[in-house]
Amino acid sequence: MSMQADPCAKPSLMHPDEAIIKLLEQVRPLDESEMVQLPHALGRVLAEDLASSIDLPPFDNSAMDGYAFRFEDLTQGNRFTLIGQSFAGHPFEGEAGANTCVRIMTGAPVPPGYDTVQMQEKVEVDGDNIVIEAPKALGANVRRRGEEVKMGGKVLCAGTQIGAAEMGVLATIGASQVRVTRQVKVAFFSTGDELRPVGSELAPGQIYDSNRYSIQGLLSRANVEWIDLGVIEDDPEAIRAAFRNASANADMVITSGGVSVGDADFTKQILDEEGEITFWKLAIKPGKPFAFGRIGDAVFCGLPGNPVSSMVTFYKLVWPLLNKMQGLPQVKPLLLRAKLKGNLRKFPGRVEYQRGVLSQNAQGETEVSVTGGQGSGMLTSMSLANCFIILAQEQGDTPDGSLVTVEPFNSVLAL
Numbered sequence: 432m433s434m435q436a437d438p439c440a441k442p443s444l445m446h447p448d449e450a451i452i453k454l455l456e457q458v459r460p461l462d463e464s465e466m467v468q469l470p471h472a473l474g475r476v477l478a479e480d481l482a483s484s485i486d487l488p489p490f491d492n493s494a495m496d497g498y499a500f501r502f503e504d505l506t507q508g509n510r511f512t513l514i515g516q517s518f519a520g521h522p523f524e525g526e527a528g529a530n531t532c533v534r535i536m537t538g539a540p541v542p543p544g545y546d547t548v549q550m551q552e553k554v555e556v557d558g559d560n561i562v563i564e565a566p567k568a569l570g571a572n573v574r575r576r577g578e579e580v581k582m583g584g585k586v587l588c589a590g591t592q593i594g595a596a597e598m599g600v601l602a603t604i605g606a607s608q609v610r611v612t613r614q615v616k617v618a619f620f621s622t623g624d625e626l627r628p629v630g631s632e633l634a635p636g637q638i639y640d641s642n643r644y645s646i647q648g649l650l651s652r653a654n655v656e657w658i659d660l661g662v663i664e665d666d667p668e669a670i671r672a673a674f675r676n677a678s679a680n681a682d683m684v685i686t687s688g689g690v691s692v693g694d695a696d697f698t699k700q701i702l703d704e705e706g707e708i709t710f711w712k713l714a715i716k717p718g719k720p721f722a723f724g725r726i727g728d729a730v731f732c733g734l735p736g737n738p739v740s741s742m743v744t745f746y747k748l749v750w751p752l753l754n755k756m757q758g759l760p761q762v763k764p765l766l767l768r769a770k771l772k773g774n775l776r777k778f779p780g781r782v783e784y785q786r787g788v789l790s791q792n793a794q795g796e797t798e799v800s801v802t803g804g805q806g807s808g809m810l811t812s813m814s815l816a817n818c819f820i821i822l823a824q825e826q827g828d829t830p831d832g833s834l835v836t837v838e839p840f841n842s843v844l845a846l
């Protein structure tokens with residue numbers, strides 16, 4: 432008997448990994464760049480490769496506080512005559528001579544004619560008579576001009592995000608300003624008649640709008656420029672106007688709420704009328720009703736209203752998009768295997784991102800436990816976590832002691 436397709440089978444939801452591929456196909460890196468002053472460069476993405484206009488280090492200098500001398504003079508014995516000093520910022524200006532030495536400090540220029548430094552702990556000093564213990568080799572304790580990078584050598588590549596180390600590297604080569612890609616502009620708003628701004632009283636049935644604040648936090652971490660359009664009521668015309676305003680002013684529009692199937696869930700409907708929906712609903716928990724599309728020239732990401740769902744879908748789906756638009760390379764998440772502490776509940780069907788705490792036990796094993804209740808409205812499950820426990824689509828309940836896959840939070844989600 433031949434196998435027949437089940438006519439009652441529900442269409443299966445798209446796997447989030449497939450969704451990421453589809454999303455990334457829809458955006459291109461911004462091709463606009465601008466110069467920024469170095470103090471404002473943190474978090475920005477380099478638009479071009481950067482070469483050093485100087486040798487690094489720019490001159491031979493001492494790695495130790497001690498004495499500079501000529502290594503070959505050691506063939507005449509260990510006694511040297513002190514003829515001067517070289518301090519950082521105040522080089523020795525005299526002439527190097529046979530069997531002479533110069534007092535030298537860390538970072539100070541090694542005077543021309545000398546080639547080796549011995550640290551002061553290995554030197555005996557009697558007035559100007561200095562006895563130097565022979566170091567292992569010529570050039571000991573000298574940091575040679577250009578040994579790190581030669582003038583004209585590449586120090587940073589286009590597509591590098593400027594972090595603390597890069598700020599320092601840029602300063603080391605004297606770059607007072609730097610060419611970076613334009614920041615992606617993201618306009619966002621929350622939808623929902625139940626939402627009240629912080630600072631107001633709650634009437635029965637109302638809650639505070641928290642998603643706009645977590646989204647703002649995520650956008651700040653992603654180093655994009657954001658436009659907060661506030662809370663929009665559950666009214667199709669208000670949502671339409673917000674969409675038009677957002678898409679006219681931003682590269683990306685993010686909304687929270689109204690993407691499910693309720694009678695007041697207008698986000699998807701208005702997007703359908705004003706733009707286009709590339710896909711809607713994924714096999715992800717939390718975050719199933721995530722919607723993606725385009726409105727005008729802007730990309731659209733509709734995050735589900737449940738607070739954890741909006742954070743998880745931002746992290747897994749929006750953040751890779753923002754990275755690509757900013758010109759950053761896609762980095763595969765670092766996945767670890769950890770031993771589960773406690774039993775874990777799961778229905779097969781969707782890939783789940785449970786919130787966990789990753790730690791090491793006394794035996795050095797990596798362990799993980801869930802942060803209590805995992806409801807998609809329980810935002811404290813996120814704030815207590817330092818990782819996601821990723822459970823495959825068809826996985827069910829998982830017992831204590833099982834090895835599970837864990838994704839530690841990166842800088843976007845971590846403090």
Ligand SMILES: Nc1nc2c(c(=O)[nH]1)N[C@H]1C(S)=C(S)[C@@H](COP(=O)(O)OP(=O)(O)OC[C@H]3O[C@@H](n4cnc5c(N)ncnc54)[C@H](O)[C@@H]3O)O[C@H]1N2
Nearest residue numbers: 621623640641642643688689690691696719735736737740
């Ligand atoms: N019949 C069905 N109902 C629901 C389904 C479904 O498949 N069939 N999916 C559920 C899932 S999964 C999710 S996730 C939610 C998402 O719904 P929406 O995106 O339409 O979001 P809302 O209905 O507007 O709100 C859901 C929930 O989150 C609260 N919320 C909304 N915005 C905020 C905010 N800015 N700050 C804090 N909390 C917010 C809202 O009050 C609701 O409690 O739909 C399920 N339903």
Ligand code: MOO
Nearest residue numbers: 717718719740807
């Ligand atoms: O998929 Mo929803 O985000 O679980 O509540």
